[in-house]
Amino acid sequence: xxxxxxVATADRRAWMGLLARAEPARLAALLGxxxxxxxxxxxxxxxxxxxxxRVGGAGDAFNLGEMTVTRCSLRxxxxxxxxxxxxxxxxxxxxxxxxxDALMQTGRSTEIEARVLAPLAxxxxxxxxARAARAAATKVEFFTMVRGED
Amino acid sequence: MDSAALQGGFADxxxxxARAFRxxxxxxxxxxxxxxxxxxxxxxxxxxxxxxxxxxxTDRTTPVWLAPSHDHADVxxxxxxxxxxxxxxxxxxxxxxxxxxxxxxxxRFPTGTPDYPDRxxxxxxxxxxLRAEGARLTxxxxxxxxxxxxxxxxxxxxxxxxxxxxxxxYFTAGERxxxxxxxxxxxAG
Amino acid sequence: xxVAVKGGERAIDNAHAWLAEERRGDPAVPALGLDxxxxxxxxxxxxxxxxxxxxxRGLAALAIKQARGDLIEAIFLIRAYRTTLPRxxxxxxxxxxxxxxxxxxxxxxxxxxxxxxxGPTFDYTHRLxxxxxxxxxxxxxxxxxxxxxxxxxxxxxxxxxxxMIEPAEFTGxxxxxxxxxxxxxxxxxxxxxxxxARGDEGFVLGLAYSTQRGYGRTHAFVGELRIxxxxxxxxxxxxxxxxxxxxxxxTECETVNQFKGSRTEPPQFTxxxxxxxxxxxxxxxxxxxxxxxxxxxxxxxxxxxxPAQDEEFVLSHCDNxxxxxxxxxxxxxxxxxxxSELELVRKLRAEAEQAxxxxxAAE
Numbered sequence: 001x002x003x004x005x006x007v008a009t010a011d012r013r014a015w016m017g018l019l020a021r022a023e024p025a026r027l028a029a030l031l032g033x034x035x036x037x038x039x040x041x042x043x044x045x046x047x048x049x050x051x052x053x054r055v056g057g058a059g060d061a062f063n064l065g066e067m068t069v070t071r072c073s074l075r076x077x078x079x080x081x082x083x084x085x086x087x088x089x090x091x092x093x094x095x096x097x098x099x100x101d102a103l104m105q106t107g108r109s110t111e112i113e114a115r116v117l118a119p120l121a122x123x124x125x126x127x128x129x130a131r132a133a134r135a136a137a138t139k140v141e142f143f144t145m146v147r148g149e150d
Numbered sequence: 151m152d153s154a155a156l157q158g159g160f161a162d163x164x165x166x167x168a169r170a171f172r173x174x175x176x177x178x179x180x181x182x183x184x185x186x187x188x189x190x191x192x193x194x195x196x197x198x199x200x201x202x203x204x205x206x207x208t209d210r211t212t213p214v215w216l217a218p219s220h221d222h223a224d225v226x227x228x229x230x231x232x233x234x235x236x237x238x239x240x241x242x243x244x245x246x247x248x249x250x251x252x253x254x255x256x257x258r259f260p261t262g263t264p265d266y267p268d269r270x271x272x273x274x275x276x277x278x279x280l281r282a283e284g285a286r287l288t289x290x291x292x293x294x295x296x297x298x299x300x301x302x303x304x305x306x307x308x309x310x311x312x313x314x315x316x317x318x319x320y321f322t323a324g325e326r327x328x329x330x331x332x333x334x335x336x337x338a339g
Numbered sequence: 340x341x342v343a344v345k346g347g348e349r350a351i352d353n354a355h356a357w358l359a360e361e362r363r364g365d366p367a368v369p370a371l372g373l374d375x376x377x378x379x380x381x382x383x384x385x386x387x388x389x390x391x392x393x394x395x396r397g398l399a400a401l402a403i404k405q406a407r408g409d410l411i412e413a414i415f416l417i418r419a420y421r422t423t424l425p426r427x428x429x430x431x432x433x434x435x436x437x438x439x440x441x442x443x444x445x446x447x448x449x450x451x452x453x454x455x456x457x458g459p460t461f462d463y464t465h466r467l468x469x470x471x472x473x474x475x476x477x478x479x480x481x482x483x484x485x486x487x488x489x490x491x492x493x494x495x496x497x498x499x500x501x502x503m504i505e506p507a508e509f510t511g512x513x514x515x516x517x518x519x520x521x522x523x524x525x526x527x528x529x530x531x532x533x534x535x536a537r538g539d540e541g542f543v544l545g546l547a548y549s550t551q552r553g554y555g556r557t558h559a560f561v562g563e564l565r566i567x568x569x570x571x572x573x574x575x576x577x578x579x580x581x582x583x584x585x586x587x588x589x590t591e592c593e594t595v596n597q598f599k600g601s602r603t604e605p606p607q608f609t610x611x612x613x614x615x616x617x618x619x620x621x622x623x624x625x626x627x628x629x630x631x632x633x634x635x636x637x638x639x640x641x642x643x644x645x646p647a648q649d650e651e652f653v654l655s656h657c658d659n660x661x662x663x664x665x666x667x668x669x670x671x672x673x674x675x676x677x678x679s680e681l682e683l684v685r686k687l688r689a690e691a692e693q694a695x696x697x698x699x700a701a702e
């Protein structure tokens with residue numbers, strides 16, 4: 001894989017992950033009702049993925065349990081194909097994520113990035129920061145009361 | 151993955167897969183009868199019927215082996231996207247697909263164990279034509295006798311002799327398919 | 340004589356209708372919304388996800404509502420539902436070292452990098468009923484502080500650097516899956532962990548406690564307990580690379596256990612491991628103790644005959660759906676079985692009576 005391809009793959013992985021983690025309603029609101037024409041290659045389908053952990057956090061894999069996932073693949077009129085695998089059971093979420101994945105590979109990527117992905121990323125960062133800040137406030141500060149020295 | 155791989159699945163999966171499954175089930179229950187199935191549009195050289203069989207019978211838990219006649223990147227990609235079935239070596243195959251010349255000898259595929267005879271391969275044998283003539287079939291599911299143009303009789307007669315171990319077969323040509331379970335007696339017609 | 344009977348349809352329909360009415364409770368009281376259950380009974384939801392073996396808060400909340408709060412019944416509903424889902428694949432193993440922790444404590448190292456982060460815990464509460472909760476009232480916002488960036492490494496890593504703890508074994512083996520093939524023994528550690536992760540919290544807790552009381556003692560310290568979210572990635576065949584499909588909340592517990600050494604291993608610490616869906620720390624700690632107790636054979640320890648050391652006993656009985664299914668089925672009609680028992684006992688009584696009469700006559 002060339003460097004350009006690696007960068008393109010990394011970018012695509014980043015937006016697909018962001019879309020998968022997005023609140024379905026928020027994604028729908030940002031994307032708006034005016035969706036581009038598309039053909040479904042794989043209609044939104046609800047299923048499960050087996051989540052694996054590692055023994056001791058670093059050893060061999062084991063099957064922890066499943067999570068619900070919805071997937072969708074579609075093709076824009078221009079022939080560009082979009083895929084989505086998103087957590088949960090929301091078919092519209094999967095279809096909209098696949099649409100954004102397709103649009104990000106077209107000339108509209110700058111607009112979609114600004115209108116949909118940037119707000120989703122900013123809101124996600126804010127959500128994560130709020131939790132991290134609350135956790136930080138519960139960090140223990142130890143005070144040495146008495147040091148047992150002779 | 152080429153976008154050809156992303157096409158040719160069922161357009162209306164719940165309805166079409168239920169209908170196709172019924173046809174596939176009936177074919178195995180009535181050995182030698184020829185049924186027509188539709189809905190799949192797989193890449194060449196897969197027949198429509200073989201495509202339908204893959205769509206309704208395989209998933210990621212059923213490893214598939216492809217004979218040289220069918221081991222093309224297009225076919226592998228189509229199977230990966232449409233069914234998720236992994237491509238396997240003959241010894242680990244739950245399904246094996248190809249022309250009869252490429253599938254022979256069937257002894258290299260799993261034929262089950264005395265405790266679990268079901269842990270065995272199902273062969274999907276692609277043919278140019280399917281006709282109700284040729285080898286004479288008798289046994290469970292057949293009133294009297296049936297006939298089918300099998301590629302040979304010896305291998306299937308031997309398979310019957312090993313019952314309950316063995317393999318089961320689908321034969322496909324275009325939109326038509328027929329089945330031959332291991333319980334059927336096969337004699338030259 | 341066998342007499343086939345049928346009936347009870349009307350009684351069953353009416354029982355179910357009454358069940359629905361009882362489930363709803365007083366119609367003058369607002370019905371519970373799923374968001375209320377998911378938001379305010381989050382730990383019940385977590386338990387249903389962990390033992391139902393399906394991470395989906397909305398479904399777990401629905402199951403709890405439908406089950407009238409009977410969590411094992413709710414777990415049953417989730418287990419039944421998950422069998423209807425096509426499996427798209429298995430994830431890349433989650434990276435718990437990269438967890439976004441809301442809680443992370445170590446009972447062994449006070450000054451572990453990343454610190455002791457308590458998170459939203461019941462620890463240090465006084466376990467006094469808070470009657471203020473009985474009245475509705477706004478909750479003040481929790482304090483915030485500036486998070487310190489940087490990784491939060493696993494505590495056991497520090498011991499590993501000095502060779503003071505056994506390394507985590509990595510063979511790259513594909514794990515067996517209990518939900519796809521029936522349990523067969525002996526089980527490897529990966530299969531045991533899957534069974535324990537979906538095992539009944541009460542059963543696993545009881546076993547873990549028994550090891551602490553001396554039945555298969557393992558001298559466990561909680562090396563680390565962490566709770567937080569991790570991303571889940573799956574390889575997508577049509578893309579040819581892995582993408583993140585969402586996030587799950589996990590609780591991870593790693594125990595550090597004393598080990599005297601064996602013929603092949605020097606004295607060092609050993610590990611027990613627990614990993615569960617959601618914030619479920621009692622379960623994760625208990626799981627790590629039982630995991631460690633089950634490892635006696637590979638570590639060359641003595642089989643003391645303790646229940647927690649008996650793989651067959653633990654794995655065959657830790658699943659509450661299997662257990663309740665078998666337990667509760669004995670209340671369903673067994674008229675024919677019982678009829679034969681009745682006839683058998685009558686026959687035995689008659690024979691005993693005859694024998695007694697014969698003895699009396701002989702005397």
